[in-house]
Amino acid sequence: MSGASLVDLFREEARTQAQILSDGLLALERAPRDPVTLEACMRAAHSLKGAARIVGIPVGVSLAHVMEDCFVGAQQGRVNVDAAMIDVLLAGVDLIVRIGQASGDETVPQAEVDTFVDELNGRMNGDAFEVDRPSSETPVTDAFFGLSKELTLAAPVSEDMPRGPEPERPLPAWSPAEQRESTRMLRVRTDTLDRLLSHSGESLVESRWLKPFAQSMLRVKRIQRDASRALDFLHESLTESSRSSNPESGMTPTAALDVRTLAALDEIRRLNAEAQRQLGERLVELENYDRRATHLSQQLYDEALECRMRPFVDATGGFARMVRDVARSLDKQVRLVIAGETTEVDRDILDMLEAPLGHLLRNAVDHGIEAPSIRQALGKPPEGTITLEARHSAGSLFISVSDDGGGVDLAALRRAIVQKRLSSETTAARLSEAELLEFLFLPGFSMRDTVTDVSGRGVGLDAVHDVVRQVRGSLRVTQEALAGTRFLMQLPLTLSVIRSLIVEIDGEPYGLPLAHVVRTLVLPRASIELLEGHQHFEFEGRRLGIVTAHQILRAGTFNAAGNALNVVVIGQGAATYGVVVDRFLGERMLVVQPLDKRLGKVPNIAAGALMENGDPLLIADLDDWLRAVEKLVVDGELGRVSQGTAQAAAVPKKRVLVVDDSLTVRELERKLLASRGYDVTIAVDGMDGWNAVRSDRFDLVITDIDMPRLDGIELVALIRRDPQLRDTPVMIVSYKDRAEDRQRGLDAGADYYLAKGSFHDQTLLDAVRDLIGEAQP
Known part of the structure; x- marks a missing residue:
């Protein structure tokens, strides 16, 4: 530096x-x-x-x-x-x-x-x-x-800096050559920068794996502490046994054995204490490394992300001239004020903003700012002002275009809606101001009766709306009569990272971009009403249609676990709906991983991401969701749960723990078992499986053999030695299909041994059913 x-x-x-x-x-x-x-x-x-x-x-x-x-x-x-x-x-x-x-x-x-x-x-x-x-x-x-x-x-x-006399050090000079060097610009290929950001994002996710690993090591430390206590108890027992020997009869063979045993135990205790000390030191080092690695990965990601950012002024170069030219063509006097020129904007978002902002500025000059004579009659200065502003707030980028013109003529807007047969006259009369303004974004909608070089074609605001939706943003318009109109775009800070609400749907996590999430609610089931064959609920004085996420994704069947429903309110204006999900899992910043282009457009899904523990999830395309909901509200229902069904759903399912370090095998087994109704939990290696089986109840454990930290044979042996777990059925599923491998697994205590090379769907399911029966009794 x-x-x-x-x-x-x-x-x-x-x-x-x-x-x-x-x-x-x-x-x-x-x-x-x-x-x-x-x-x-x-x-x-x-x-x-x-x-x-x-x-x-x-x-x-x-x-x-x-x-x-x-x-x-x-x-x-x-x-x-x-x-x-x-x-x-x-x-x-x-x-x-x-x-x-x-x-x-x-x-x-x-x-x-x-x-x-x-x-x-x-x-x-x-x-x-x-x-x-x-x-x-x-x-x-x-x-x-x-x-x-x-x-x-x-x-x-440093927290321990010396407090003695302070040496004087001259400030180093910064030459003009060094100044030029510090601001020197380099050309970097876009795909290279994107790969750098992708790798740094993966590095950030990987660094966060260390914390749960360090926590699992603390469990190992507790196990070792318990082992030390057991050794101490054994040592005390043998000492008491040795003391109870008859001293007058001399050294008996048993006493001599006790002496040798005590000596061996002393050595074991010494070695165990040393191992415990070293484990404690290594854990401290691991925690320090975790902090450094996470901090470094975060810095790397932040710096890589910063490389994608450009100042907002880069997208505004020609706007002042454009506003001047349009104003002159309309015999108007307009001044453009740009605020937030240094606001950092994602490069990809900035590239997409030029056309939408141009539409909004031309719209403000044409529809917003009045002619000088009208402004003077209203007591305004003859020159109108349009303000283009960019700012960061609450984790989002806000860009607004506002004018000090006459606002939107709501009466004329109502007439245009009726004339274009978008609504009946009676319905249009009941529409609120916010509902009326939403019509401005419809394709082909214009309040001009004639087409000019500036307006009248109805291709402006709907194009702006489409671009904003493409970058997972939202667009709102507000107005005040004779005081002006304001268009506000809320956009993500970057397309590479998105803040999402994580929900569970049919046992799978999904990310819902917060830009489209209005509210999360926990509703009593009794608050859902059936009106004209459609289900609705009360929300801020309105009645909103409601469906389940299972219906949108066509994933399983929704069964209410109780009387409370977890509801996500999505959309805006008239297109606002409630979607029922199984569980809320919190909010997270997700590093967006684009789907492979060979997949084409996946319905209802926008991208993928990795959670902090490395588990994959899908990011929902909430625009697709809204379109699906609009169809479902017409002929769909919120999967009603009758009393008998509710009682059946309350019967606990058989629980299976799948332990395998291969993501592919793990997911295959999980989906097979889940499709037959079993409640499946996964563990990524033997130690993770051992922690899981001790902290929860399972009807069956399915494990691989070759895994890091703790292999399957050791896991089976630990389960069989634990008084609380020894009766739990255990199945080994492994690529090792030799007779000696099979015998080794069965000798360790496994109830069933299945080779991955030979098993298929039905084989695994039949074996599970043989061991624990069907998913529900």
Whole structure:
């Protein structure tokens, strides 16, 4: 990192820590001995001292050092943080702000800092100390703390930095050649950048595998601890047995055996204690590595993602000229204001925005801004203003086009809807403002009676709507009579990562992009009403149609487990519906994995992704879902559950644990068994299977042999040795089909041995039925 970058980081650090210190000192004025506030202030001063030392700003080091000493003294009860002391410390905060604002070789004079240090030291030592503090040439204002932050990294600071005299280090010069080098642009192929982002995303997912692995190792540590206790108990038992021998009869063979046994046990205990110590150390190292790997992978992904981002201004170059030309052709006066030019936008999204934004801007000039004479009659300036703004908020990109024109003529819009036979006159009269405005996005819809070079063809707003939907976004319009119209696009920050609601449908996880999710609800089953043969429920004063996700995906049959229904509300406006899912699994950021193009368009599915544990899931295409729901609401129903069916569904299914490190085999076995009604849980290796079988109840365990961490033979042996699990049926399914392999598995305690090379669907199902019967009794 160059010296200039370090200076920028220090400025950000000074700004942040000054705010923390200022807030903390004001809090200490109300509670002078609050330990949490004192600790926060001490840490802020300590971090600032380390940052100033790294950059080579000795006045910052001296200033932060004495303030840190003051807070440490207050923590220890040696320093009284009274109002006078806070006045001095706040003056120190002012100096910190000035040091952070200084540029180039300019900085706060050393003499001024020395005066502050002497005054603070004097007050800490109990001396009456009054010094005329020179006025600052750069007064601190509240605006300083409200500056936008371009940097979010803080300079690394060690927690155990020495507190001795601080060496002075000149700030390295940054030559013009170095400046040119730092901003040098390189051309990179798009597909290369996409591969880099894909690999970094996979790296991020893989790094998150370490945490559950480390947690599983903690279980191993607990097992070893239990083994140690068992050894201690055995050692005590043998010691008591040895002591009970008759000492007058001399050393008996049994006693001699006990002595040898005790010696061997002592050695085993010593080795076990050493193994436990080393395991503990390795676990600490693994946890540290997990943190470093996850942090590094996150940084790698963030940097790769940043390479895809471009400033919003890159897409706005020709808009000012276009607005001017359209306005002149319509004899209007219009000014375009662009806000958020530096807002970072995904490259692919930015490339798709030029045409939609052009449509919206032309629409604003033509339909929104009035003629100068009309504006003057309304008391407005003759020149209208159109504002194009881009901003980030709540994990989304918002782009708006607004004007200060006359708004939408709702009466004319109603007439156009009726004239185009899109609604009856009676129905159009009942439509709300929001429902009326949605008609603007219909294909071929226009409020112009004649076609001009600018409008009248009805191909503008529907094209905008289509593009927004393609990038998994949404488009809304609002207006105020005589005050203007606003079109707001909500788009994902990137097409590579999407925040999704994870739900379970027929035992499978699915991701629902949050941009299309209105609300999640848990509804009592009694709240579903049947009106005119269709099922509805009450939502924000409206009645919404409702279906199940099983009907949309044609996946299994929905059976309500109880009286509560998990409902996802999707869509917008009149096209808003409720979809019932089995379970909510939370929200996650998903790295989007496009489906293979050879598959074509998969109905109801947009892409794939990997969850944090590496499990695959499908990302729903909610536009497809909405189209499917519209059909289902007409002739479909929310799979009603009669009393008899509900009772049958409540009967527990036979539970099977499938343990295999091959994803293909694991999924094949799971789907075969699930299709016959068994409740199937999967484990990715022997240790995962051992943890699962001990923490839950299963009617059958199906396991492979060759697996990492714990093989199938060892897993069978552990199950057979456990008093609580020894009666659980176990089937081995392995590629090893030699007689000796089969005998080894049966000797370990397996009830059935099936070779993968010879089994087919019915063979596996028949074997399972022979061992535990049908899925439901």
